[in-house]
Amino acid sequence: MTLILHRADAGRGVIPLLALTCGVAVGNVYFPQAVGPSVAAGLGVPPDTAALAVTATQFGYAAGIFLLVPLGxxxxxxxLVVALLALTGAGLVAAGAAPGIAPLAAASALVGAATVVAPILGPMAAGLVDPGRRGTVSGVLLGGSIGGMLLSRTLGGFAGEWLGWRAPYFCAAALTFVSALVLARVLPDTEPGTRERYPALLAAPLRLLRAEPALRRSCFYQAAVFGGFSAAWTGVALLLTGPGYGLTTRAVGLLALVNAATMFCTPLAGRLADRHGPEPVNRVSMAAVVASAAVLALGTAGGTAGIAVLVAGFLVLDVAMQSGMVANQVRNYALRDSERSRVNTAYMTCAYLGGGVGSWLGAQAYARIGWLGVCALVGGLAVLALARSVGVRRAAAPSR
Known part of the structure; x- marks a missing residue:
């Protein structure tokens, strides 16, 4: 793909703007996790039924990645980006006006499908910088996504408590429309990297998954780890607003805000992956997820002590998951320069399918077993990913 923009120009404000846009878009996927209990109360449905809005958004995101990101x-x-942001804003307005859980889930699926701006901008940004800086730039954009993820949960939780569950949807719509207007003026011009027809673009991620073992490995790692991550955030909203703590959705938002430190860790993870390769960073990240699950399990204690361990556990979980994502992206962007969007399509589709399944399993585990069941799910998924990485290391070791 030819970019009508000198690489030197990319450092003078374009990359930070792309990071900010990623935060706005990704926030649309995550703020529903904080307002789930408010949705349940407002629509008169059980909490696990209200969680359908979260699950629908994530499955919609996975579908949007598969169907729309190859168009990058x-x-x-x-x-492409401006059109998707405009469509996302319209979906958020429809979700905020939904009269029941079924139309809310449908609108949420539309929002998830359209708000796939971040996986489109990531490959674009990789083409704006030298190959040796791709890990660092990926970390910056991921830091923006994390900021949107955390702030959207925090602001969504506050707005949901004070103004009702519909307010976060309308606020997110306003931010998304503003982003579309800004990017329509300042986004760099690009030329398409391919003239292939749409069916060929859709088939490409499957072809790449068959042809690239490294891509399959990245997909498995992130699907497992992100599934556990999504399960934990879906479950903790039920834990904090349940009888053990008796808190409001504002507490979920505050818990998310504590993890803002993750924004500053992903650029470091990118530099480490540039220097040492992605696989060591993946292994450390997976081990940290297992440790976080053990810490989070202590959250059943309740009270101040329970809140303290939840803060510590989610901090480790967030840093580990996002650092692993940076490592995976470094591995993926080194595969095929002319097909970065299609490589990213395969990867992100698998990741968010894992996240959608994780959200559903997390709600089911909490309903049947409680918080300890959610923590066991988080740890078990990370162990599966770690075992795969250890197997890769052993296969690569020279025989004696």
């Missing part, structure tokens, strides 16, 4: 290699980025 086919359509100029400005036109």
């Amino acid at each position: 290699d086919r359509i100029p980025h400005r036109r």
Whole structure:
């Protein structure tokens, strides 16, 4: 793909702007996790039924990645990104006006499918910088996504408590429309990297998964770890607003805000992956997820002590999950320069399918077993990923 922009120009404000846009778009996927209990109360449905809005958003995101992100290699980025942001804003307005859980879930699926701006901008940004800086730039954009993820949960929790569950949807719509207007003016011009027809673009991620073992490995790692991550955040909203703590959705938002430190860790993870390779960073990240699950299990204690361990556990979990994602992206972006969007499509589709399944399993585990069941799910999924990485290391070791 040819970018009509000198690489030196990319450091003068374009990358930070892309990071901010990623935060706005990704926030649309995550703020429903904080307002789930408010949705349940407002629509008069059980909490696990209200969690359908979260699950629908994440499955919609996975579908949008598969169906729309490959267009990043086919359509100029400005036109594609602005159109998707406008569609996302319309979906958020429909979700905020939904009269029941079924239309809310449908609108949430639309929002998830359209708000796939971050996985389109990531490959674009990789083409704006030298190969030796791709890990660092990926970390910066991921830091922006994390900021959106955390702030959206925090602000969503506060707005949901004070103004009702519909207010976060309308506020997110306003931010998304503003982002579309800004990017329509300042996003760099690009030329398509391919003229392939849409069916060929859709088939490409499956072809790449068959052809690239490294891509399959990245997909498995992130699907497992992100599944556990999503299960934990879905479950903790039920834990904090349940009888053990008796808190409001504002507490979920505050818990998310504590993890803002993650924003500053992902650029470091990117530099480490640039220097040492992605696999060591993956292994450390997976081991940290297992440790976080053990810490989070102590959250059943309740009270101040329970809140303290939840803060510590989620801090470790967030840093580990996001650092692993940076490592995976470094591995993926080194595969095929002309097909970065399609490589990212395969990877992100698998990741968010894992997240959607994780959210559903987390709600089911909490309903049947409680918080300890959720923590066991988080740890078990990370162990599966770690075992795969250890197997790769042993296979690569020279025989004696």
